[in-house]
Amino acid sequence: MSEEELRIGVYVCHCGGNISDYVDVKKVVEAIKGEPGVVVAKDVMFACSDSSQNEIINDVKEHNLNRVVVASCSPKLHELTFRETVKRAGLNPYLYYHANIREHVSWAHTDTREGATEKAIRHVRAAIAYVRNAKPLEPIRQKTMHAVLVIGGGIAGLRAALDLSRTGLNVYLVERSPFLGGRTPQLYRVYPDGRRGADIVKDLVSELIRRDNVAIYTNAEIKSFSGYIGNFEVEVEIKPRYIKVPYDEIKEKIKELPDEIPDEFNYGLTKRKVIYYPYEGAFPRIPVLDLDHCSDVETIKELLGDAVDLEQKPETVKLKVGAVIVATGFDPYEPKEGEFGYGRQGVVTLPQLHRLMDLGNGELKLNGREIRDVAFVYCVGSRQKKSSEEEEVNEYCSRYCCNAAMYISSLLMEQGIRTYHIFRDIRTYGRHERMYDEVSRKGGIFIKYNEDEPPEIEEEGDKLLLKVKDLLTAGEQLEIPVDLVVLVTGMVPRKTPELDELLRISRGRDRFYVEVHPKLRPVETAIGGIFIAGACQAPRDICETLSSASAAASKAATVTLRDVIELEPFKAEVDPNICDLSKKCIEICPYEAIEIKNYEGIGEKAWVNKAKCMGCGACVAVCPTEAIQLNGLTNEQIRAMIEAAGKEVII
Amino acid sequence: MSVKSWYERKYYGEIEDLPEEEYDVLVIGGGIAGIQAALDLGDMGFKVVLVEKEPSIGGFMYKLSKTFPTMDCASCIATPRMAQVFHHPMIDLLIYSEVEEIEKKGEGDFRVKVLEKPRFVDSSRCTGCGQCELACPVIVPHEYDWGLAGRKAVYIPFDTAVPRIAVVDLDHCIYCGQCERACPTEPPSIDFTQVPKIHHLKVGAIIIATGFHLFDARLKENYHFGEYPNVIHAMHMDRLLAPTRPYHAILRPSDGKEPNNIAYILCVGSRDKTVNNPNCSQICCMYSIKQAQLIMGALPLADVTIYYIDIRAFGKAFEEFYQQAKDMGIMLVKGRVAKIEQKENGDLIVWYEDIENGGKLCKAEHDLVVLSVGLLPNKEIANVFKGQKLEVDDVGWIKPVDENANPVETSIRGVFAAGTALGPKDIPDSVIEGGAAAMQCAAYLSEVRGRH
Numbered sequence A: 001m002s003e004e005e006l007r008i009g010v011y012v013c014h015c016g017g018n019i020s021d022y023v024d025v026k027k028v029v030e031a032i033k034g035e036p037g038v039v040v041a042k043d044v045m046f047a048c049s050d051s052s053q054n055e056i057i058n059d060v061k062e063h064n065l066n067r068v069v070v071a072s073c074s075p076k077l078h079e080l081t082f083r084e085t086v087k088r089a090g091l092n093p094y095l096y097y098h099a100n101i102r103e104h105v106s107w108a109h110t111d112t113r114e115g116a117t118e119k120a121i122r123h124v125r126a127a128i129a130y131v132r133n134a135k136p137l138e139p140i141r142q143k144t145m146h147a148v149l150v151i152g153g154g155i156a157g158l159r160a161a162l163d164l165s166r167t168g169l170n171v172y173l174v175e176r177s178p179f180l181g182g183r184t185p186q187l188y189r190v191y192p193d194g195r196r197g198a199d200i201v202k203d204l205v206s207e208l209i210r211r212d213n214v215a216i217y218t219n220a221e222i223k224s225f226s227g228y229i230g231n232f233e234v235e236v237e238i239k240p241r242y243i244k245v246p247y248d249e250i251k252e253k254i255k256e257l258p259d260e261i262p263d264e265f266n267y268g269l270t271k272r273k274v275i276y277y278p279y280e281g282a283f284p285r286i287p288v289l290d291l292d293h294c295s296d297v298e299t300i301k302e303l304l305g306d307a308v309d310l311e312q313k314p315e316t317v318k319l320k321v322g323a324v325i326v327a328t329g330f331d332p333y334e335p336k337e338g339e340f341g342y343g344r345q346g347v348v349t350l351p352q353l354h355r356l357m358d359l360g361n362g363e364l365k366l367n368g369r370e371i372r373d374v375a376f377v378y379c380v381g382s383r384q385k386k387s388s389e390e391e392e393v394n395e396y397c398s399r400y401c402c403n404a405a406m407y408i409s410s411l412l413m414e415q416g417i418r419t420y421h422i423f424r425d426i427r428t429y430g431r432h433e434r435m436y437d438e439v440s441r442k443g444g445i446f447i448k449y450n451e452d453e454p455p456e457i458e459e460e461g462d463k464l465l466l467k468v469k470d471l472l473t474a475g476e477q478l479e480i481p482v483d484l485v486v487l488v489t490g491m492v493p494r495k496t497p498e499l500d501e502l503l504r505i506s507r508g509r510d511r512f513y514v515e516v517h518p519k520l521r522p523v524e525t526a527i528g529g530i531f532i533a534g535a536c537q538a539p540r541d542i543c544e545t546l547s548s549a550s551a552a553a554s555k556a557a558t559v560t561l562r563d564v565i566e567l568e569p570f571k572a573e574v575d576p577n578i579c580d581l582s583k584k585c586i587e588i589c590p591y592e593a594i595e596i597k598n599y600e601g602i603g604e605k606a607w608v609n610k611a612k613c614m615g616c617g618a619c620v621a622v623c624p625t626e627a628i629q630l631n632g633l634t635n636e637q638i639r640a641m642i643e644a645a646g647k648e649v650i651i
Numbered sequence B: 001m002s003v004k005s006w007y008e009r010k011y012y013g014e015i016e017d018l019p020e021e022e023y024d025v026l027v028i029g030g031g032i033a034g035i036q037a038a039l040d041l042g043d044m045g046f047k048v049v050l051v052e053k054e055p056s057i058g059g060f061m062y063k064l065s066k067t068f069p070t071m072d073c074a075s076c077i078a079t080p081r082m083a084q085v086f087h088h089p090m091i092d093l094l095i096y097s098e099v100e101e102i103e104k105k106g107e108g109d110f111r112v113k114v115l116e117k118p119r120f121v122d123s124s125r126c127t128g129c130g131q132c133e134l135a136c137p138v139i140v141p142h143e144y145d146w147g148l149a150g151r152k153a154v155y156i157p158f159d160t161a162v163p164r165i166a167v168v169d170l171d172h173c174i175y176c177g178q179c180e181r182a183c184p185t186e187p188p189s190i191d192f193t194q195v196p197k198i199h200h201l202k203v204g205a206i207i208i209a210t211g212f213h214l215f216d217a218r219l220k221e222n223y224h225f226g227e228y229p230n231v232i233h234a235m236h237m238d239r240l241l242a243p244t245r246p247y248h249a250i251l252r253p254s255d256g257k258e259p260n261n262i263a264y265i266l267c268v269g270s271r272d273k274t275v276n277n278p279n280c281s282q283i284c285c286m287y288s289i290k291q292a293q294l295i296m297g298a299l300p301l302a303d304v305t306i307y308y309i310d311i312r313a314f315g316k317a318f319e320e321f322y323q324q325a326k327d328m329g330i331m332l333v334k335g336r337v338a339k340i341e342q343k344e345n346g347d348l349i350v351w352y353e354d355i356e357n358g359g360k361l362c363k364a365e366h367d368l369v370v371l372s373v374g375l376l377p378n379k380e381i382a383n384v385f386k387g388q389k390l391e392v393d394d395v396g397w398i399k400p401v402d403e404n405a406n407p408v409e410t411s412i413r414g415v416f417a418a419g420t421a422l423g424p425k426d427i428p429d430s431v432i433e434g435g436a437a438a439m440q441c442a443a444y445l446s447e448v449r450g451r452h
């Protein structure tokens, strides 16, 4: 297209002051008005508002614009918004460029209005140079797989799998441990309704296993992962259980085995056998043989006969899915030896308290001894302060723990147990305040500690002595003898480095998975088609976990219920007329997207498989003849942008 | 205005009855939760109708300044979503409309009557130029600015409204006809002959996302809200801090002075049985800390003191945000405020129980007091169901049938709820529930229609 035909519209956004407080928006408009091809140049209060979008559309029609530039916030937020606008105006959406003068200019240079304005002008000029060299592009249309992979079989994964399956989509649920349910079955009783954690899981599982479009793999892990939104290819490795029959059939025989190994389900409070079935009702019903801990295989063979099969080998299944939901959950914070007295007899964590109560059928006993008073120490492993920059601490609040501790306290108090609450803030938000209220009413004693002077726990006879300075009584030093100290431990994200690497999804400063935008796209990751749900994203209780799982399922459904998905056209392309077949691109491409193809009338040259190309541009950099270029960001465009940005600015 | 009073006003003449229209899903409430639900369903391929009772969609969010904990400006996030839902090919909007009646005929079959109130402006012609606004001689407090600024009897709801067209507020109109004469469209878009319309909808499933309303601070008499001009509430402050703020400055009401010693009183109307709301409102600690941070930016010399009971910074990145506020020098006092007194110059004396100092009664002077008011349910929607009972809890929030299985499902099968209609919550959680409710609708519809 020749220079005369270009008709560019440029819109510079105030962002209601976010930009115009530091950038003289009017001056930017003045400065670029005379740029060749610019027909319309305006400032707008909120470019993204419907009225401004309509203004752009009207201008395109009225002034026959064929290129549009909006200079506003980060393209991460609104590039898509304006591509849509331009499309509605009847233009090809890729004849548009989004200049970021907020994150890159106004917010970065709050100290110099003049400097910020100058930089904004350079950005907008570069944007104009881009669109001047832009060509219409078409999104790449790909068929989508009507199937979803859910990673993690806690309540988040179970809920998401069930939701998707109900819409008719195929679902593959992959759980790393041998049994479904995650952490929830370990909970004795949960707020707000007092159900047993195991029952919540049982209900979801029984609904799920009735469905014929759900495949459940337990004891399984993701081994390889490739592809893109709509078309992921996954390999799942299923480890052998070595046991072939349901628990009930060999229950009595298993009982004959000795208790050998600390039971992780009970956080080490009890021991378990090498053949393992964690709790009544666990799914699948088939136990596992823990071969790693098994010292005497022969006895097991003798005892179980055909029920055991040591020849079982890991199996690999290959799946094709359109979307992925990651629901890998959390681990309870494990206090360090000595932290708030951890390690002493009578000091347990909240997760352990749940197990103790479950094992005692609701009655609380420790080593057979009756418990009369319990002190809860809150915020253990949460809201930690950094003592140095490098130190890895949990600065966040774990959200569920005040509520959970309060609920369990009220159960204990019903049994006549006295409870003390050594807290920093009681965060029983929302209606959970009622639980706090109830515990106060029943006579729970509340003591506020300062994080710089944490309570100390010592042994005194067969009791524990908790020493704490109480802020609620103007710093009075209290000494409270109790039978049990419960450390109200927070959540930490479950460590899954291999999975993170395979999926290439990232974690935030708090080491939980990070969403693209907490308000606009709260369950999406930066990788299209991969969504996050439940406690792997942030500490959450069951109710909140279920909502986030359904929300992630909803997003996965928007991808997989469709037949076709549109992908960005920013892919490499070879001009066979220039290519001299150096093959450098083929060597460097990390995605094996480039092949040699016979072009009619030209012969063998490099060729890009657009479905595989990720648009990284590695090939462009090494091509000696510039035969390979990235659509939407050609060398020509980059050079023009650099040149435009470098031009002198006179304000 | 209540729906009923629209009927009672005879001068509208006939009500126009429209033929039945069919949709997969009805979403009630065009706040961020309802918008998210509609968008997800639309993207899945369901046909959606979204009903909003105000003249623009957007709910509370578009009125806010910046939003905790990431401090992105509310308009920047809300407005494009509003535009997206407006232009979505699978979504129709019924704006300035209210659901009158819902009858469930069977699974996947709800019959709904929606009353569309007359705007007295022809939406097909109005360009939103605002000439009518300039011409109108009547000035009344503007809801958008929570009464801090005025609007005319004919007005465009706000700059980024969707749709951005005028509406005539008949309660204040004096029928002078100035707007009609000023309107540049041919013929004028102002149309006083418009009548209410009844839409008859047949829908497969319903999402309630009708949001919340603020606690009426006048009910806490010892704080003298509505009486002492310099006692304002948090929504006023959010408007004063917004990019689209009315005065472009933070000014206290009594004398237009820039305040330099501001107090926040938390839990006003929450955690308080004397006003029948024992619940914590879940967001007020955080919005107060947010506003305090913004005030520190806007008025660098001002002192901000927050009187709290517990600081509930529980969500993702909240605690870090709270610690940041402390580092900025915002003062936090654990104390219940007993009463406020006004001095002659409009300054205020705050009497509080200093909990960390043995519960002593102390006093402090401030020149502006912001009440961090709590959230209460919009109860009307429970009354529109004919022959079915929508369960609500003792405060009036919609109650899920089984929170620990499906937290967005209501007592009526096929009716789901999202966002603050289910209880106080912040924007991220509201958006998540919008998505969750969309998912449940899709699953429900697929099942009752036998797709699976």
Ligand SMILES: Cc1cc2nc3c(=O)[nH]c(=O)nc-3n(C[C@H](O)[C@H](O)[C@H](O)COP(=O)(O)OP(=O)(O)OC[C@H]3O[C@@H](n4cnc5c(N)ncnc54)[C@H](O)[C@@H]3O)c2cc1C
Pocket: A151, A152, A153, A154, A155, A156, A157, A174, A175, A176, A177, A179, A180, A181, A182, A183, A184, A187, A189, A190, A191, A192, A220, A221, A222, A327, A328, A329, A330, A331, A332, A350, A351, A352, A354, A400, A403, A404, A407, A494, A496, A499, A533, A534, A535, A536, A540, A541, A542, A543, A545
């Ligand atoms: C002591 C305690 C008390 C609680 N009390 C309550 C309460 O009263 N009420 C309430 O609402 N909530 C309560 N909670 C919170 C509740 O436990 C969580 O909200 C819930 O378990 C989160 O579920 P999830 O599915 O996200 O994670 P998880 O339960 O952790 O499940 C994650 C699953 O993913 C699997 N997984 C991990 N990595 C991989 C991988 N790489 N590949 C495959 N699978 C993988 C795990 O094995 C696990 O099965 C409590 C929590 C604790 C610790």
Ligand SMILES: Cc1cc2nc3c(=O)[nH]c(=O)nc-3n(C[C@H](O)[C@H](O)[C@H](O)COP(=O)(O)OP(=O)(O)OC[C@H]3O[C@@H](n4cnc5c(N)ncnc54)[C@H](O)[C@@H]3O)c2cc1C
Pocket: B028, B029, B030, B031, B032, B033, B034, B051, B052, B053, B054, B057, B058, B059, B060, B061, B064, B066, B067, B068, B069, B097, B098, B099, B209, B210, B211, B212, B214, B234, B235, B238, B283, B287, B290, B378, B380, B381, B418, B419, B420, B421, B425, B426, B427, B428, B430
């Ligand atoms: C002062 C203040 C500051 C805040 N700051 C923040 C913040 O910084 N960050 C954050 O995350 N959150 C913040 N919030 C919370 C945030 O406003 C809410 O989380 C959010 O608005 C909830 O959205 P919603 O869609 O559930 O409800 P709403 O925004 O209330 O939307 C409900 C919609 O439904 C409509 N409606 C009601 N009844 C009917 C009916 N019968 N028929 C049809 N339509 C109806 C309403 O008109 C409205 O448009 C703040 C809240 C307040 C009060």
Ligand code: SF4
Pocket: A378, A379, A380, A382, A383, A396, A397, A398, A399, A400, A401, A402, A403, A425, A426, A427, A488, A490, B314
């Ligand atoms: S929820 Fe309560 S116990 Fe848990 S980290 Fe937060 S404040 Fe501490």
Ligand code: SF4
Pocket: A429, A430, B266, B267, B268, B270, B271, B279, B280, B281, B282, B283, B284, B285, B286, B309, B310, B311, B312, B372, B374
């Ligand atoms: S969120 Fe904070 S201010 Fe609001 S009611 Fe709860 S504790 Fe009080």
